Amino acid sequence: xxxxxxxxxxxxxxxxxxxxxxxxxxxxxxxxxxxxxxxxxxxxxxxxxxxxxxxxxxxxxxxxxxxxxxxxxxxxxxxxxxxxxxxxxxxxxxxxxxxxxxxxxxxxxxxxxxxxxxxxxxxxxxxxxxxxxxxxxxxxxxxxxxxxxxxxxxxxxxxxxxxxxxxxxxxxxxxxxxxxxxxxxxxxxxxxxxxxxxxxxxxxxxxxxxxxxxxxxxxxxxxxxxxxxxxxxxxxxxxxxxxxxxxxxxxxxxxxxxxxxxxxxxxxxxxxxxxxxxxxxxxxxxxxxxxxxxxxxxxxxxxxxxxxxxxxxxxxxxxxxxxxxxxxxxxxxxxxxxxxxxxxxxxxxxxxxxxxxxxxxxxxxxxxxxxxxxxxxxxxxxxxxxxxxxxxxxxxxxxxxxxxxxxxxxxxxxxxxxxxxxxxxxxxxxxxxxxxxxxxxxxxxxxxxxxxxxxxxxxxxxxxxxxxxxxxxxxxxxxxxxxxxxxxxxxxxxxxxxxxx
Numbered sequence: 463x464x465x466x467x468x469x470x471x472x473x474x475x476x477x478x479x480x481x482x483x484x485x486x487x488x489x490x491x492x493x494x495x496x497x498x499x500x501x502x503x504x505x506x507x508x509x510x511x512x513x514x515x516x517x518x519x520x521x522x523x524x525x526x527x528x529x530x531x532x533x534x535x536x537x538x539x540x541x542x543x544x545x546x547x548x549x550x551x552x553x554x555x556x557x558x559x560x561x562x563x564x565x566x567x568x569x570x571x572x573x574x575x576x577x578x579x580x581x582x583x584x585x586x587x588x589x590x591x592x593x594x595x596x597x598x599x600x601x602x603x604x605x606x607x608x609x610x611x612x613x614x615x616x617x618x619x620x621x622x623x624x625x626x627x628x629x630x631x632x633x634x635x636x637x638x639x640x641x642x643x644x645x646x647x648x649x650x651x652x653x654x655x656x657x658x659x660x661x662x663x664x665x666x667x668x669x670x671x672x673x674x675x676x677x678x679x680x681x682x683x684x685x686x687x688x689x690x691x692x693x694x695x696x697x698x699x700x701x702x703x704x705x706x707x708x709x710x711x712x713x714x715x716x717x718x719x720x721x722x723x724x725x726x727x728x729x730x731x732x733x734x735x736x737x738x739x740x741x742x743x744x745x746x747x748x749x750x751x752x753x754x755x756x757x758x759x760x761x762x763x764x765x766x767x768x769x770x771x772x773x774x775x776x777x778x779x780x781x782x783x784x785x786x787x788x789x790x791x792x793x794x795x796x797x798x799x800x801x802x803x804x805x806x807x808x809x810x811x812x813x814x815x816x817x818x819x820x821x822x823x824x825x826x827x828x829x830x831x832x833x834x835x836x837x838x839x840x841x842x843x844x845x846x847x848x849x850x851x852x853x854x855x856x857x858x859x860x861x862x863x864x865x866x867x868x869x870x871x872x873x874x875x876x877x878x879x880x881x882x883x884x885x886x887x888x889x890x891x892x893x894x895x896x897x898x899x900x901x902x903x904x905x906x907x908x909x910x911x912x913x914x915x916x917x918x919x920x921x922x923x924x925x926x927x928x929x930x931x932x933x934x935x936x937x938x939x940x941x942x943x944x945x946x947x948x949x950x951x952x953x954x955x956x957x958x959x960x961x962x963x
Contacts, residue, residue, distance in 0.1 A: 486690065494687045504687075506628040506695070510636070512685035513621030514643035516576060519675040520583060520614045521647025523552055524788075526606075527763065528655045532664055537597045544599055550884055551607025552614060557880030559615030564873030565735060567616070568866060572624040575869075576683035579616030580676060586610025587672030594665040615876065617679065618644070623869035624686045626860040631696040633857035634807075638799025641852050645792030649785060735870050738863040744871065746927045747862070751855050752878035753924020754814060757822060757917045758848030759882045760890040762787065764910075765841060771904045773834045783838060790842045791849040798850025799857060806937030807858035808928065814847040814854075815925040822921060825914040829907035861934040889916075 486494075497504045530545040538544070559579075567575040589605025622640040629636035651671075658667045693699065738744055765787060769780035802810040821840050828836045859871045890913050897909040933941070 486688075491690050494690070498684055508685055509621070509625055509628055510639045512682040513625055513640045514646070515682040516617055516621050516679055517641060517643030518647035518650070519679050520617045521644035522651040522671070522675075523549070523556075523611075523614055524644070524648030525652035525655060526552070528652050529664075532659060533594065533599075533602065536594060536664055537599050537602075545602070548602050548607045550887065551603055552611030553883040554880045555608050555611030556615040556618065557877040559612040560619045560873030560876040562873070563616050564619060564870030567620060567623055567869040567873070568735075571688055572620040572686040572869075573683055576617055576620035576686055577680065579613045579620060580679040580683060582609050582613025583617060583679070584613070584672040584676040586613060587668045587675065591665045591668035591672070594668070615873070619869055619873050619876070620683075621686060622856045622872055623865075624688060626856055626868045627688050627865045628693075628695075630698040630865070632803060633860055634799040634801070634803035634854065637802075637855075637857040637860075638796040638853040640856065641799075642792050642795040642849075644852075645788060645795055645849060649788040649792070652788075653785075733863055733867065735867050738867045738871055739874060741863075742930070743862055743932050744874075746931045747855070747858065748875055748878050749927050750811060750815075750924050750931065751851055751875055752882050753920050753927070754811065754818070754851035755848055755879065756882045756886050756920050757818065757844055757914070758791075759879075760886045760913065760917065761910075762841075762845065762848070767904070768829075768837075768907075768910060772829060772907050772910070773832065773837070774905075775834070783841075787842060787845050790845040794846030794849030795853035797846070797853075799853035802854050802857060803936070804940075806934050806940045807854055807861060808931060808933045808937040809940050810850065810854050811858075811928055812925075814850050815921060815928060818844060818847050818921050819918070819925060822914055822918045826907070826911035829911060858934070861936075862932065886917075 495504060496502060497508055526549045527546070530543075531541055533545040534541045534543070563575065586605045586609040589609060590602055593599070593601030593605055618641075622637065625636035625640045626633055655667065655671075658670060662670060733741070766777075766780040766784050769775045769783050770777060775783075798810050798814060801813075805813075821844055825840065828840055855875060856868060856872050859875065860868045863871050893913050893916070894909045897912060898904070902908050
């Protein structure tokens with residue numbers, strides 16, 4: 463009996479991850495010709511704004527630290543460091559939600575998925591408001607951490623999945639725009655939270671924020687949709703394959719001018735979801751993302767403390783450095799993703815991980831020497847690489863496994879986010895506290911330096927794993943161009959030497 467139950471559950475899980483093809487009725491295709499109202503034709507570029515707005519709202523997750531002390535003071539009357547647990551729970555549930563709901567997103571479409579995610583995200587805010595009114599920390603964990611985190615994960619992957627299908631010719635651009643709003647939200651919303659708390663109080667702040675998020679995200683979700691059958695743009699189908707010269711789109715409102723194709727053809731488009739998730743390339747890409755974001759997730763939450771404790775700067779200056787740091791996070795998500803359209807996804811990760819290897823290797827030297835501006839610049843560079851990892855991974859996954867698997871593969875990959883945030887954060891904190899207990903003070907950089915050493919090993923391992931990932935067409939083209947340039951340079955040098963002789 464137990465064996466039959468186990469087999470039934472296993473079949474359910476396998477079927478959930480096996481069947482992810484969405485179908486559209488003629489009525490739905492006709493309805494999606496228009497943007498919100500019948501008189502405004504739909505244009506794929508409208509998706510970029512919708513994606514940024516959705517990500518802007520869920521990006522408030524990164525502004526949670528602003529609430530840490532006020533929540534602890536309201537519930538306990540003192541700073542007990544219990545509120546940060548809600549952030550860790552939310553990060554964990556974000557990855558689980560994205561991984562579990564990814565196949566469902568591909569079957570039901572980004573609109574419904576984002577709408578459901580919005581419901582969970584905003585309900586989490588309302589439950590948090592109730593928890594603060596009742597002064598119950600467990601309800602904060604349930605509301606913001608579990609329910610809000612679940613909604614965050616679903617809303618995070620929904621616009622990414624849609625944009626990867628609509629922009630086969632500019633997947634890096636679409637990928638970067640899809641997630642750069644997350645960084646922007648963390649900057650802007652963090653500035654608005656304290657004035658709002660001072661104006662209406664802490665519980666009502668979550669009611670106001672939840673209501674605003676619901677309106678913005680619901681309107682933005684109405685814009686999300688997938689392309690119609692036989693969609694063609696710039697000589698490419700939505701799966702990244704090259705179209706014939708005169709191949710029409712099924713919907714005239716979706717048909718766009720055909721220019722030179724970018725050659726970003728998807729080699730993994732024939733793979734099923736199960737084949738994609740069990741492939742070595744996917745496993746390596748999972749670890750690649752984890753190694754790329756580990757330093758950021760472990761260290762950036764302590765950036766303000768490092769500025770004030772190690773370098774003796776004011777809290778106001780530390781806040782400014784943190785705000786600018788958020789800008790580098792946003793810029794990295796967009797810039798590295800766009801660069802990957804020209805250099806290739808793998809080549810972009812080579813740049814990001816190589817840069818991190820050099821900077822993290824120098825981290826302990828910089829902090830020990832007390833070189834403040836070298837430290838600040840190093841952190842900003844690392845933050846740009848951190849953001850670039852998030853911005854580039856959706857396009858990398860789409861190129862390798864096909865747009866029909868993007869939502870599910872991206873969702874499972876985001877478990878790396880949860881692992882880096884929770885497991886990495888726990889290890890970092892344990893090492894940090896252990897060194898402090900041995901006699902070091904918060905003003906000493908040594909606890910931070912020791913943590914940078916084990917993270918450096920993980921980054922190096924991620925760099926090695928990148929070598930074994932199958933390159934995309936863009937990577938091959940870029941490598942060919944570089945090789946030809948070296949050959950031309952070498953030949954010119956040989957001819958010059960022969961003339962000299």
